[in-house]
Amino acid sequence: MPAENRIGSKREAESRMDDGVFVEHRGLNAILSEVRASLHDRHASAGALERLAGAFDVHFAQEDRLYYPAISSLRPELQTRLRGISDRHAGFRAQLQRLHTLVEEGALGAARDAFESLASDFEEHEREEEQLLAALSREPDMAP
Numbered sequence: 001m002p003a004e005n006r007i008g009s010k011r012e013a014e015s016r017m018d019d020g021v022f023v024e025h026r027g028l029n030a031i032l033s034e035v036r037a038s039l040h041d042r043h044a045s046a047g048a049l050e051r052l053a054g055a056f057d058v059h060f061a062q063e064d065r066l067y068y069p070a071i072s073s074l075r076p077e078l079q080t081r082l083r084g085i086s087d088r089h090a091g092f093r094a095q096l097q098r099l100h101t102l103v104e105e106g107a108l109g110a111a112r113d114a115f116e117s118l119a120s121d122f123e124e125h126e127r128e129e130e131q132l133l134a135a136l137s138r139e140p141d142m143a144p
Helices: 003-038 042-074 076-104 108-138
Strands: none
Touching (some): 003 042, 076 108
């Protein structure tokens, strides 16, 4: 295969990953907004948290099984950084479980605080991922 076809294919794949992750992040942010708005009511919060848990599961699985392995295969030098990003997913699940427990206990004030911590941490996580993907899409292809 000519080098220019390999380059085009690699750039197209990176662009699709960028678009997919950015769109998914916007969807997750919408669900996070729903959770924030629901934290005044225990029952409404429980439903919103279930939607967020499901969305996190799908999103993290896509990143861990699809996006990060694809990026690692194209850029093996990024494996450690990608593993660090991926390892944070377990922390988000733990924060979400803690939040769910607080809601079940009716501790909505503490739940709001825990939620803001989760939302802030996740925003930072998204920013790191998006900066990495944007940097990759701007780099010239180093393939022979």
